[in-house]
Amino acid sequence: MTALRFVFAKPxxxxxVAAFGTWLVTILFTGGASTLGLSQAALTFAAFSxxxxxxxxxVVTLGPGNVDLSIxxxxxxxxxxxxxxxxxxxxxxLLGLLVTLGVGIGIGIANYALIKLLRIPPIIATLSSxxxxxxxxxxxxxxxxxxxxAVLAEFSIASFLGVPNVAWLALVISVFAWVLLEKGLFxxxxxxxxQNMRAARLAGIPVDGVRFLTYMLCAVLAAIAGFLLSxxxxxxxxxxxxxxxxxxxxxxxxxxTAVAGGFANVPGIWGASLxxxxxxxxxxxxxxxxxxxxxxxxxxxxxxxxxxSRKAVR
Amino acid sequence: xxxxxxxxxxxxxxxxxxxxxxxxxxxxxxSNNYAGNSWxxxxxxxxxxxxxxxxxxxxxxxxxxxxTAENQATEQAAQIQNLILQGYDAIVVNAASPTAINGAxxxxxxxxxxxxxxxxxxxxxxAWRIAVDFAAMxxxxxxxxxxxxxxxxKLLEIRGLAGVFVDDEISKGIHAGVAENPQFEIVGSVHxxxxxxxxxxAVAGILPSLPADIVGVVTQGGDGYGAAQAFAAAGRPTPVIxxxxxQDELAWWKEQKDANGYQTMSVSIAPGVSTLAFWVxxxxxxxxxxxxxxxxxxxxxxxxxxxxxxxxxPTGGVANVEYSQADAIAVIxxx
Numbered sequence: 001m002t003a004l005r006f007v008f009a010k011p012x013x014x015x016x017v018a019a020f021g022t023w024l025v026t027i028l029f030t031g032g033a034s035t036l037g038l039s040q041a042a043l044t045f046a047a048f049s050x051x052x053x054x055x056x057x058x059v060v061t062l063g064p065g066n067v068d069l070s071i072x073x074x075x076x077x078x079x080x081x082x083x084x085x086x087x088x089x090x091x092x093x094l095l096g097l098l099v100t101l102g103v104g105i106g107i108g109i110a111n112y113a114l115i116k117l118l119r120i121p122p123i124i125a126t127l128s129s130x131x132x133x134x135x136x137x138x139x140x141x142x143x144x145x146x147x148x149x150a151v152l153a154e155f156s157i158a159s160f161l162g163v164p165n166v167a168w169l170a171l172v173i174s175v176f177a178w179v180l181l182e183k184g185l186f187x188x189x190x191x192x193x194x195q196n197m198r199a200a201r202l203a204g205i206p207v208d209g210v211r212f213l214t215y216m217l218c219a220v221l222a223a224i225a226g227f228l229l230s231x232x233x234x235x236x237x238x239x240x241x242x243x244x245x246x247x248x249x250x251x252x253x254x255x256x257t258a259v260a261g262g263f264a265n266v267p268g269i270w271g272a273s274l275x276x277x278x279x280x281x282x283x284x285x286x287x288x289x290x291x292x293x294x295x296x297x298x299x300x301x302x303x304x305x306x307x308x309s310r311k312a313v314r
Numbered sequence: 315x316x317x318x319x320x321x322x323x324x325x326x327x328x329x330x331x332x333x334x335x336x337x338x339x340x341x342x343x344x345s346n347n348y349a350g351n352s353w354x355x356x357x358x359x360x361x362x363x364x365x366x367x368x369x370x371x372x373x374x375x376x377x378x379x380x381x382t383a384e385n386q387a388t389e390q391a392a393q394i395q396n397l398i399l400q401g402y403d404a405i406v407v408n409a410a411s412p413t414a415i416n417g418a419x420x421x422x423x424x425x426x427x428x429x430x431x432x433x434x435x436x437x438x439x440x441a442w443r444i445a446v447d448f449a450a451m452x453x454x455x456x457x458x459x460x461x462x463x464x465x466x467x468k469l470l471e472i473r474g475l476a477g478v479f480v481d482d483e484i485s486k487g488i489h490a491g492v493a494e495n496p497q498f499e500i501v502g503s504v505h506x507x508x509x510x511x512x513x514x515x516a517v518a519g520i521l522p523s524l525p526a527d528i529v530g531v532v533t534q535g536g537d538g539y540g541a542a543q544a545f546a547a548a549g550r551p552t553p554v555i556x557x558x559x560x561q562d563e564l565a566w567w568k569e570q571k572d573a574n575g576y577q578t579m580s581v582s583i584a585p586g587v588s589t590l591a592f593w594v595x596x597x598x599x600x601x602x603x604x605x606x607x608x609x610x611x612x613x614x615x616x617x618x619x620x621x622x623x624x625x626x627x628p629t630g631g632v633a634n635v636e637y638s639q640a641d642a643i644a645v646i647x648x649x
Contacts, residue, residue: 030523037522037548044547045515131383134350142355145562145630157547233511234539234562235630239351240511281519284504290476 011256015271018254018304022278029285038281040164046273047170048232051225052244053251053269054177055218059122060252062211063194063261068218070111070126071248072241073133075226078103079236080137082227083146090149096227104223107133108216115215116208122215138238145235156232166228173221178266187264190214194261222248250276254304275304336600338372340403342592344379347390347410347434351509352560353536356585356632357408357433364589364636373639374596387414394418397427404428404595408588409436412479428598432591432610433583442598444591444608444645446583448480451612452487455532455556456495458579462554466497467529470520470553472506472513472541474534481505484534501525506537510562514540521548531555535582538563558582559613559633564624571620580615586636593642604646 023042027035052071059068078100086096107129114125147153158165181187189210192200201207225244230236253259254275255268279300283293344361348354358379365377380397382389387410395418397405405422409415409431416438422429423440432444459469471488474481492498502520506513513536521544528550531541535558545552552570557563557580570576587610598604613635615623627633637645 026523034522038519041518041522041548045518138349138355141630142359144355144628145352145560147562147630157543229511233514234543235510237352237510238355239509242350242509243507243512277515277519280516281523284502284516284520285523287503290473290505294476 012265012268012271014304014307015254015256015268015275017271018300019271019275019278022275022282022300026278026282026285038278040159040162042274042277042281043167044164044232045277046270047164047166048225048229049244049247049251049273049276050170050269051173051228052222052248053255053273054174054266055221056248057252057255057257057264057266057269058177058181058190058214059218060249060257060259061190061194061261061264062214063197066122066194066211066261067249068111068126068215068222069123069245070107070130070133070219071222072243072245073130073137074104074107074219074222075229075241075244076236076238077107077133077137077140078223078226079230079240080140080238083148083230083236084141086149086152088147088149090151093149093152096149096152100223100227101220104220105216106219107223108212108219111219112212112215116212134238141236145237147235148231152231153234156228166232169228173224174266174270181264181266186210186213191262191264194258194263196262247273247276250301254301276301337374337596340374340596340599341376341378341401342374342404342406342595342599343397343400343402344377344588344592345390345394345397345405345407345409346379346381347387347408348385349381350385351536352630353585353632356634357588360586360634360636361588361592364586365592368592368596374599377592382410385410387411391415391418394422398422398425402427404430404599406588406591406595407431407434407436407441409434412437428595430591430595430598432587439606442594442604442606442608444587444594444610446587446610446612448483449487449490451581451583452484452489452532452534453491454487454581454612454614455579456488456491456498458556459498459530459532459554460495462577462579463498463529466495466499468499468501468525468527469530469532470517470524470528470541471500471503472517472531472533472537473503474506474508476505481534488532498530500532501528506534506540508534508536510536510540510560512540513537514544517541517544518547521545521550526550528553533558536560538580539566542566552576554578556581557615559584559615559623559627561624561627561629561631561633564615564620564627564633568620568624571617577617579617580620580633581612582633583610584613584635585632586634590637590642590645593637593639594646596639597642597646602643602646605648608645610645 059066082096082100085099086092114120115122189205251272254272256265390410419429419436419438419441429441431441435443435445502524504516530553533556538555538557539562541555559580559582623633
């Protein structure tokens, strides 16, 4: 019973169970020959979902109605502008990073300005700002792909101790996010606001400041992910962020973070991101057609969410 | 491409005598459903370039492009209704759906407006269609592989966006080609959404489970470079990857060709097909008899004209051809 209680208390466990299960089924197809390759690919591509997922997690934790829909546009703009500024020069990498952070901070400020000053619900505010951001990205470079500086391109596809560099980066960011959430005052405030905004305000929590910082954090993480992804895939593309809109929300939910807000979960983001990549790989490996693949992906995700949420928030 | 341009302006100069009389006062609009990738950007730029010259030369009075924000059929239908009210004489459409905007297209026809659809065509009978034989394009990939890899072997297929007509058609062509050539076998299929990063991710996911002797990758365009990256990352030898005319794909191909004599081919639709649609609309306005269904050739790049095409493609862009009035007349006359 205590073991069961442990499972009940750890909503993130389910995403890992699911990830491990799909991983196992996939490598069984080749009798284990694909173990190393699949694991490395999963860690590589999960890293991008993890980085954007962490940002979305903080936003969702702020409570009902809080979600950032400008993540794809932010990724696209950050990748586009940073690569244009660096113009394949290794010497300009620092500048490119600063521009990336600047883009993230700028969009974060713009998003919260819409939400707070114009009193637009976050879902509408971030959606409309994403149109503007996407248009700026289109205007910046008209869809022309500029290659990343050689050093960055190499770094983003290389591995250290057998683990892809982008996964190490995601780990560093995750540890930072976990400390922020579990050990720092900021995380407590975010959770408190998500549990009851009015109570949080009455308790003296600087609600607006915390919400502002949260939207900014999310935009900055999206910008970093966009920067990394464009270096990794050999250039920014106008549609490169599009699949991360649903992914960012899905990893938050599958990872055991409460959709209604108030309870966040960092490890679950890892399990969910790995799972989302592996489930597609598994179905591709077994040759499922597109229709079957989508239906099964949906069914599996629903199953995991039900399993996780039943045991989770009590 | 330069050649085509010179020809175009020449044709313009020659034609202006007859064309001026009839279409100089006509207004043509472009109704476009999506602008969010490099192909569509190139398409819009080609439109801009060619129609500006045409307007300056007095062939038509206006040729204004309009793009919807959300890639939604309902939004495009509303847009077309606005264009009807604004009094355009012809509307050139790249449609969000082959069926969902039929109502608006019919309204335009009923208002006496010429509707020419291209790339994303509409099946409303009153409209003209400039279609690409996507199935033939898919089959041409297998035909190329047949000569490049006489012994056949295992293939990986990268498809486009699931549920889209174009994806089904190209894939159908590829599978028809493979059925005719049993020396080939498709051992894996993934959806790359015509995007480099998505293709890279999907290929990286299935690659560990595929046999080591993949000899070729059949693609749909925009996904070749990502596939190459995924093979390289997995430490596998590079198979023959069919490219899709993007500059980074061509540049990568050139690099490999110079380094180790790598051979492949590249095929896709030139974004400048928008300009062909423009000229077809102009010709219809001019009173020319034009069949309702036209086929546009696809743009293919081979080993021997790779350098020329690469040089003519802007860095990070898509290989392109802009059409002239003379080209349009040739397509209409079925030459």
